[in-house]
Amino acid sequence: MGEILIQSKNLKKYFVDTGGWLSKRKNTVKAVDNVDLEIYQHETLALVGESGCGKSTLARLLINLLEPTDGEVCYKGENIFSLSAEATKQFKKQVQFIFQDPYACLNPRMKVSDIIGEPLTTHKLANGTSKENRVEELMNLVGLRKEFMNRYPHQFSGGQRQRIGIARALALNPELLICDEPVSALDVSIQSQILNLLKDLQGQFGLTYFFISHNLSVVRYMADRVCVMFLGKVVELGNCKEIFEQPLHPYTAFLMNAAPIPNPRLRNRERLLLEGEVPSPINPPPGCSFHARCPYVQEICRVEEPKLTDRGGRKCACHFSLT
């Protein structure tokens, strides 16, 4: 494993809704609660979890799009929230983002060449012919024909739009790409094209991916390491293969178990299904956040919050262990 590229330390993001003045209500959503995470150079770290678990918030904290309530994010050892203006500019060149919705992530009023070229003009790296050349190069890289340069986003299909988004993200030669559900809005046949493209680009440029997805088979295919989140907390973190084959945290196990398997002969397998719904992240109960749904719950789980501890090369936040 390479060097640590980016690292979060005790990172917290709470959203407080006081309901305005004259209201006694005070809701705190602990979207990201005390997350310690490191991403190594050239690896793909996948983040899985269900809706509302704080995946997107965490991604937006890592890229300095949101201010944390507490904690820090260190990029190459420096806290990104206390950088000078110049250093922030450098940071913004090195970390880029790929969005979930290929329709909302491109400005419908801009031409493709302007969309892909915007990072270049913003950082004054190219203009005129040099910009055009670079845009052509990038379009070629992601498999778009350069004749499409003067078209508007609505003239493209979902998959092509996602390619435009990737080209834009690559324009500044970043080191880290944060991919927020990059294929979940795409059709199956297009999904595989984009996943292959992402793999190719990683090999070609030595990129590091922080890959967010709720699709477990995509994660299994893409990731080196996996991080499982539940209600704003990391519950398990470790090598992808190990986590899939031998989950330690009960929530991870349920998650893996719930995913449909594309083999009709396995349909009557014995499976454990979680009861109830994904709990609301508003005012979570004390103790382990999973205790209300956990079938192995013990007294201690209701009182004491489990720490994320090392379990033979992996980390797990459970008072017990499934093995």
Place this chain on the structure above:
Amino acid sequence: MAEYSAMIDDHTIRGTSTPEKDKMLEVKGLKTYFFTSKGVIPAVDDISFTVSRGRILGVVGESGCGKSMTALSIMGLVPPPTGKIVAGDIILDGKNIASLTEKEMCQIRGNEISMVFQEPMTSLNPVYTVGKQVMEAAILHQHLSKAQAKEKTLEMFKLVGIPEPKKRLDSYPHQLSGGLRQRVMIAMALICRPKLLIADEPTTALDVTVQAQILQLMKKLQTELDSAIVLITHDMGVVAEVCDDVTIMYAGKIVEQANVFEIFDNCLHPYTAGLLKAMPAFKENGERLYNIPGMLPNLLQLPKGCRFYPRCECASAICAEQEPDLVEVGQGHFVRCLKYRG
């Protein structure tokens, strides 16, 4: 932890031949076109299939392949004025419902056929309680009194596994989670014990753990209610979990049709094969995924010949010229590809 038992349960593999009396729904040569200012869009183009009592048919395809429009055509809900069913028979339990008037169709909808939609968040009316919305169908079709309908709704809520069903009757949709709303939708669809249930991507908008619950519920209800289910999905994983028969659609046409084991073990159409090969679930990390090159064709400008040929790896010159027919290659296994024309 749960071991995946690779056992084949005998009773899950049922015969493929369908006795006439068990045919619940038969769609024959259905064509639904959209007449827009830019041209005619053949959204559903000559679709035929059969669903039997107690079985789940999976209709699979990517966005724009016409699977949802097939469902709406069966329901008689093709959006006017541009959309129109131009040909075909829809035979429900021996009665052709394609020729019914709107008024007659209203007595079938929600009563003999009902439907569950993809977005549980937007499919319930935000200004009425869910109890009221579920009761409505029972009052309409079974002419129950309000109290009886309420009783029945409560019963349905219990059946679909809604916790605290009594309290939930008076909840508004925004007070429920996505999973609960989808259960409400299912209760609403099943309250009149329909002969046919159409579920259009019922789990796509839900989380994985909730999706598993809903699929489990559908399987349970299918055995209990003995109705036929058409499940529309893009996810082969979901198909493998619950469907008995599978119909694969591409650009408005059926390209392959067989029972679920045939599809997974022995698929014949290059598109079906491509769909399966493109799934990352079958690949180890590091292996390259299979790509179906290109993208879905524009239905306004369909290629001559086979609709899949521009993306097909096995295409030969004739594929660009001649449109293949759907032919039966094995018992109950149909393929639309010139490779198999006999």
Place this chain on the structure above:
Amino acid sequence: MESQQQAIEQSQYLEESFFAELIQSFKQNKSALVGSIVLVLFISAAVLAPFIAPYDPYNVDMSQQFQRPSAQYLLGTDMFGRDILSRIIYGSRISLVIGLIPTLISMVIGTILGLVAGYYGKKTDYIIMRLADIVMAFPSLLLAMVVMYTLGASLLNIFIAISMVNWAGTARVVRSQTLVLKEKEFVEAAKIMGVKNWVILLRHLFPNCIPSLLVLFTLGIPDAIMSEATLSFLGVGVQPPMASWGLMVSTGKEFLFMAPWVAIVPGVAILIVALAFNFLGDGLRDALDPYLKQ
């Protein structure tokens, strides 16, 4: 294989540009087409007034007082024997100017304030929106009347009065659009790249507001024309002897039962022009619908 693929890719999603689509949709919308034609006539009348008006609009000739519409005076004459048609043609200049300039001014003010309020939020938003609330809470006609009362009746003051009242509506619409747009991922993408805030406002948010601004502008013009006519009718707008349509109705109302055409005809002019703008605005709204809802 490769060429086949290119063939589909090129044929697909080749929709026309924004304006080509607009024209296409206008061709199918007859009322919008009629509206546009009427407006072209109206604008040419205003521009070419001295060349097409049959008489001098200010020429008093008491011998020709209250002539019914005839071949000589197509729309009759008023109490001073002035030709009503000529006065209407000259009056179109006032209506055109009043329709365009204050609407434009209030759109510019409203757009800037709406963008800023929506994008920066918090206190800025609060202050701007309360100001808009205050203006909106005013009965707009009374506010305009007060402005005219204070500053005196003149064309410039009508501009001020109408602009002061109308910016708030635009600001509200632009703000609510900005609130939706700024949550869009393309704005996030720009922030991630390090694009400056004012560049985001200018390059990403403003262009996406243009379709609704276009609709607002078209529908704001007849409102402004109507406001001027109303103010003039009440005697606090354009002053005689200038030919304003509202003023013509006002002076004609004294002779309503004797010579109805004096009061009725200028009103028909207002109605036709307002109707034409409304047709056009509705047509634009329908045509731009996909852009308004994105």
Place this chain on the structure above:
Amino acid sequence: MIGFIVKRIISSIPILLGVTLLIFILLHIVPGDPVTLMMNEHVDPDTIVRVRAQMHLDEPIFVQYLNFIWDALHGDFGVSYKLNRSVATLLLDAFPNTLLLAISAMIFSWVVGVPAGILSVVKKYSVIDYFFMGSALMGVSMPVFWSGLLLQYIFAFKLGWLPVSGFNNPLCLIMPAVVLGWGAAGTIARLTRSSLLEVMGNDYIRTARAKGLQTIAVLFNHALKNSFLPVVTVMAIQVASMLSGSVITETVFSIPGIGRIAVNAIQTRDLPLLQGSILFTTILVILGNLAADLLYFLLDPRIKNK
């Protein structure tokens, strides 16, 4: 619920203060001295100074404003320069007339506008639809003062069915109410139509149809309540435009209401009267907006249960 109402009322206060301040500033930057305007030209300067002091016009403008607010809170809006009567009495005398006119116009606009909008949806793209939408657009495009004159000419002069003007029998109310309500009816009809059409495109409408409800039942049971939210808001805001629009209607039909007082006050440069009548109308408008919010709150359970 009560908390919500209290909150809304409290949040109207800054608006009211802003409005009064704006009126006050606007009216007090008038060139020329109100007292000179009010008095005869031949009054000796001493009297002018005395009257100025009596009316507190010699104090700084901010103090004048505070005085004005303080008095207004006690129901004292000053004395009219020209009519020499308390502004409050003048307004209270005129208010019932304006209210009667506005209510009749409102009833007219609802009774005509809402069914027209619904019918246009039921018979979408038919002759009925085009007729209603055409008339609605006419209503929006017609200047009130002109349509008033037109009706007077046709129904009073030519046909002799209705009195030309005045306010002494119920027949007098018909024309002003129609004139004032027509534009509002047009807006309501157009909004009802577009809002209904938009709601009809929602997923839950498809659900209702899938349940087997007929189109009419879907429209009335499922779409109407939802589509009414924006319509109700606009209706309440229209109360405002009717109260200010009544200025013209009252002028054309010689109805002794608030609007005519305001116009007279402007024409005679009667400052306290103008100030009072605008403030009065504005309060009514703010109350209208408040009512809209409350109605919205009652109709939409998503807000109520938040």
